[in-house]
Amino acid sequence: MASSSRSRTASSAFFSAAGRSLSPYTSPVAKVSPFEDPPLFSSTNVSRERWRNEQCLEENDSEVERLRICDVFVGFYGRREPSLKRFVKWLRAEMAMHGVLCFVSNWTRCLDARAHAMARTAMEEATLGLVILTRLSFSNPWSIEELKILLGRKNLIPVFFGLSQSDCFHGGFSEEEGGEWREALEGLSRLDLKLEVNMNNMRDCILETISLIGAKLGRRDVVERVRRWKESIAKDELPFKRNPGFMGREKELAEMKLILFGEGEGDNSRRESDKKKNKGKAKEAGIGKGIAYVSGESGIGKSELLLEFSYRNLQSYKLVLWVRGEARYLRANYLNLLPILGVDVSIDNELCLERKGIRSFEETEHEAIQKVRKELMRGIPYLLVIENLQSEKDQWDGRNIMELLPCLGGDTHIIISSRLPKLINVRPLRLSYLPNADAITLVKGRLSDLKDVEHDAIEVIEERLDRLPFGLAIAGALLSEESLDPPKLLEAINRMPYIEMQSSEDDSVIRRNSFLSQLLDVCFSVFDQRKKHGRMAMIMMQIGSWFAPAPIPIPMISFAAHEAYKERYSSSSWIKCCQMFTYGPQPQKANPLMIEAANMLVRFHLARYCTSEGSISFHEITRIYARKRGERFASTMVRAVSIFGCLPMDSNHIWAASYLLFKLRDSSISVNLAVPELLSFINKFVIPLANSSFKSLSQCAPVLVLLRISTEALESLENVGLAETVSKEVSSFCFTGTNGNPTLHAHPQLYLDVVNLRATLLELRAKFFLQCGQYDIGEQLCRTSLNIKEVIYGWEHPETLSTREIMETLLKLQSNL
Template sequence: MESSKQRTSRTPSSAGRNSQSSLSVGSDSSRTGSKASHPVSFDPNTRFVMGKPEPPTDLPLLPMPSPVLSLDDLSKLVPGVQIPDRNYSGAESNSGIDRRMKSPVIESSPYLPSSAKLKSCDVYIGVHSSKPSLLRFAKWLRAELELEGVTCFAADRSKCKDAVAHSIVERAMDSATIGVVFVTKRSFSNAYSMYELRSFLSRKNLVPIFFDLGAADCLARDIIGRRGEVWERYGGELWKYYGGTEEEWKEVVNALSYMEGWKLEASLNKLRDCISEAIILLGRKLGRRSVVERAKRWMEKAAEEFPFPRNDSFVGRKKELLELELMLFGDLNENGRNECFELQNIQRRRVKNKDGAEMRLGTQTKGKEAVVWKESDVDIEMESNASLPKHFQLSAGKSGSRQTRRGQPTRATYRKGIACVSGERGIGKTELLLEFAYKFSQSYRMVLWVGGEARYVRQNYMNLLYLLEVDVATENQLSLESNKPRNFEELEGEAVRRLRKEFMRDIPFLIVIDNMESEKDWWDAKNIMELLPRFGGETHIVISTRLSHVMNLETLQLSYLSAAESMCLMKGTLRHIPAGEVSALRAIEEKLGRLTFGLALVGRVLSELLIGPQGLLDVIDQTPDQEAIGGADPFFRRHPFLIRLIELCLANIKQVDDIASRMVIASGWFAPAEIPVSLLTLVASSGGLQKQNKGSIWNRCLGAVTRRCFMFQKKWSEEESSNALIRWGLARTVTKQGYIQIHDTIRLYARKRGDTAVAYAMVQAINSKGSLLEHREHIWAACFLLFKFGADPAVINLKALELVCFVKQLALPLATYTFTNFSCCNTALELLRLCTQALEDMEASTFSHYDKKNNKSIFMGSLSTPTKKFNARLYKESTTLKAIIFEIRAKLMLQGGDPDIGQQLCRESISIREVLYGWDHPETIYACNTMGKLIRSQARP
């Protein structure tokens, strides 16, 4: 046993030090217990010697008086203590009067926030680094554990100010069941890290996490001898840095290398996997079976996070990927400083020259200057330089979000947690976002892909409630402000608030909103940004759009590929192209407008056809323009060559599989999501598409080209037809089995080429084979074709029987599902209203010639023999369905706190059922009970 002088210093020698505290946690500073040790504080001027681990009872106990501290004093000692400001606006401040003493509450630290006022904790997390990536990982791990009900205490002892803060950390270490300590390249030269490792090793409850470091690299002889790439810079006799002994230092390092099964390794390319392993390991050690099961279930969900597989043929965009990384993460350098790219105008001041005239420093005599990012270890400021590229310049105009008052600097900061990619249709925005998501998927708990089309974006976003297992109950609850039942606006706002709360934890998510068409919600014209979480948190948001500006966000304008990258796309799978054909490819590139989608399509055509680039160019030039399609959309008017290229692909597909070419035309009326191959084939096989895809012009133009490629035609299966579309580049593979997704440009072309007969076939297919859980987006697409939403007219009209079946089997369940699971109350109510209106219009047009007043008895008699003039069965089905819809709307009005309208709707339902069944029928009695609930809710004070 060593002498007391060589033991760890346990006296409060650093009480007056003013270093910043990283204490985060859950412990009460006034708590006492049998295992409570005394404050530990390390004085850099005192020699620190590591001693052998001793039980807490053998440590010298020094009596520590408990001083009477005010809240202000406590906040000065422990920066983790945050004192809420209780001064209200308009109240006078009495600085001379002492505040009333209250018990201190240790709340969130600016470094690692944790649970407050913990008497004991399950897991102690020791972090001794200011590296942003490590701090982000530590906060992520703590948040995951606390979400599972595991109490945590996270702290960086090197930032503790005094003995009080060290005492809190010591007590947390003693009470912790498991000690998690992050081991980095600098940990072995840190006194606090070595102390924590030795302490938990002696208790056999240490779980080390090697961050950006391999466990096999931690050998004492390699570190001392500076062997290997890692220790050539960070190695040496590290115990001398904090005044320890070589023997004890080697003992800790060697013990780490000999540990089996309890150590984890985390690197930047597998952060999520390490988090999952850590949660499962800690859950097993703590005996929490639910924690382990939930972690495994979440890993299964994360395996299906991407809508598309990774594009192995992704070309270029390295600079854009780097800019996205900087926008979201900032410049996180190895030294631990968060070097965000920040733009700030130089503060200008007036000075006098030798002649006495005033002049401004930092400006020129006339003209506006660009601003340049200047990187520095201390700050990043703007310099004047007119030779920068456009995307590295900040506009100095007076319009937009950059407009500020005179004398105030304009500031634009990276690492706000949101990035917006803007570009033309077919330029490659989705591919860029997909590549970024795959590249950085391990930095997030999950990638959440949201379709951004105007009619679907809100529901797609609220669908994340189900994915994140957020409970959104729509039962009638009282509003806190008015003490009345919540209205629909409050119900929707509560659902959005709960979803935003999930994203505002320290658990990072990546939300990808692909192809956002508008800043405003199509349903209620609200700003889409109101749905998103607060910017600057751990959750990051990436948006792709064709809009030039999205709110006040700085968009990353996506430009065209370089000449070499374009050539790589157009070559496709061809390894060699003769030098004489290169000029033909360049001509095709120019005629396509250098669109990335068109270039990739050329590569697919050259790979499938026995034709060279010059032959392909000649064939396309000989064909006339499709004026009907080109004049219908501005995009196709600008790119007529692309239309002819798409026609070429369809004509060649038709030579082999006629069904596959019809599938392309049918896709234009489906929702902008993955489409079931079975439904697409069903629509393509209908009689409405027989006249949609003739291809006579292309048969004359192609001539022997297609005959040499395809000698005979056979009947292909659904899978073979879908694979043909994927090979030709018209569709893309999705991760969901049995589905494909047609490219957005091809869908637009199909919609302009098809007519209402195709739309009618699509609605019929949905009506016969649609499923609410599997085809929800496409059922909505059918509703948009069938009903008149807002100013958009109805595209098709169903027969009476088909309309009743569609409303009963699909539209009505869709409305209730949308209201209950997504809290999209107004959307569901509008759909129910349109269903009622459609049924009433159908009855007016179908049964208006029949005098129903003289034939009420027909509802009580036989319904098996419908007459030519009046189909009693159909009329009863329609009327019963209306009564059901009226009652459902009344119940929803009850939940939304509007009983007046609910009573009117319920009366309609009761009157219909009294005529159909009588006043004593169970259905009528049930509707009367609903009316009673509405009356009682209205009478409630």
């Protein structure tokens, strides 16, 4: 066991050097390469002048020892092939993450005998030998030697990159290169194990290679981790299924690929000449920087473009990280990547003597952000998609969006979509309206053999909608679902009275395009004529507009829709039909009527199903329009979240309910809850949110505001209980009965629950300030909590003693400082 431990320690030291791509002559105690960005491969970029000054490999025992504990030798031959370089770097980073030690050798960069000696030693000592074969490999004599050695050791894993095995035997390589190549090819033909890589299966091949290496090395934990990873990404990597009706945008897709990868389709020689000719223009356009910014107004098709690009290039990335960019939820959504990336979310914040204090909220949250950035820059390619970015700066602390992102130009690529005209230092890719032919096709849908009058009506509709894809899709759905003639649809839209919406930055598209607003009014009219499921679809859409812009569990929104429908239509048959779905535990099967209502919203392109099972999401324009028509449904949404909400899956919806319930950030809508429901909401959601934030010290600013306002609400209730009067300030948080008057004084136990919960919130806030060194504020909060508990429980109760310990800790730390 001792020798095994020593071997593992030495191996780790070697991989640390190899993983940083140090030059082959570097010893374990030597300094790291002085380059700011170390060379990619283990035997690269070493000048002949420095080679002459180095000792011979045979004289450097530590260097040889490091080579002998190598797990895998990786050899390849390639010059200027970005995809090959990306593949090798990704493979090496994956092996590093799984604890597999490797030595990577690129024969085009082996400059002298020493480099060849190191590569040969690693080849002969490594447990496994992995050779990446390209077409250029068959013109390199060193690759022949590499194959012969590894075939002789019977530990070869061949990977055919950009070609198949049959290309080697039927492509004339053996005839051109002579007997040695024929011998190597015959050895390859006798192997049962062969991996073929191309741009359409790169991710799958990487994972299969790592799993294979783990199995051959006898490391079952590596195989198991790869298996679990495959299962996790197969579920809901992307938020929506691929749109089979996606059309056009080929030019934009090609431009995005050029911006991110620095290369497009076509032959290498043409790309090289174009790069030299347009070097200045490429730099200005941000080509190869790894970040693409898609700009355009709501409904233009930004999210669809990002989704289609992600599906087309899925195999080029280990994982697509989809983050919704609404200002209220951006920081939380970004930090939620930590568990997805497998990073420890806990952060130590002990007293640091060197810094003479402990970290503030801003510093600890910055550390959590740095954890995400570091993981995205480890050499494994991810695709980070930020959808519908609302602002360049964070809503709570003004942090710029660029501070959240990994360094540009790395292996991780970033795509941002927004209505903002520009983003700092990033040239936007502006989406224009669909071409006339694509717009008409989108409206026509399944219609054929149109008359001239019908064709003219369709042209008028697409013109008045400004060829906005969102509106065109709805118009096409009305034509196909309702079997309307295009002239009749145009007439119905024109007859619909236009009601101007209140001025708001968010609803500028609807305000500017009155025809689109009238089209949505026609949709509502059609739904109302469909009776039960149509009316249910209307209510679901209006309630859904108050949820957060994230996948909404259908049972949750169905419960809210049933409650609203019951209040509005009061049908006993409807209640009987839905009650088995909406009461009791969360159902496994949805009520058929609810499913039909959801399907109707999806067919009319007002919503779409998410890849997460049993969830639905509404389009941004749908949410803006429905919210203006359904302000009374905000309280229904809050009650649904309080019953069906679950952390951490529904964290965004819980925050949305908190914004409404506690009027965070100047919410103009007031939501009322009964006192027991308010207490239940705080116990079920506010305290767990705070505990989660306390553990990772992230999202501190919004959590502290939420705790403060919750405490103030409970204090108002407590004052009402003492004075036996009704306060207007309280009625904004709670009500009992139909008149909205709280009756806390009539329920002594309820009063004690309010006081006790307030003491708990005060103690929780004190812990926050204790953790981040603001002892004076923490002492005041803790002292108030202690006074309350001494009155309720007495001096010797465990609750009182626990709070007193926190108080003593605060006083001790305050005296030390």
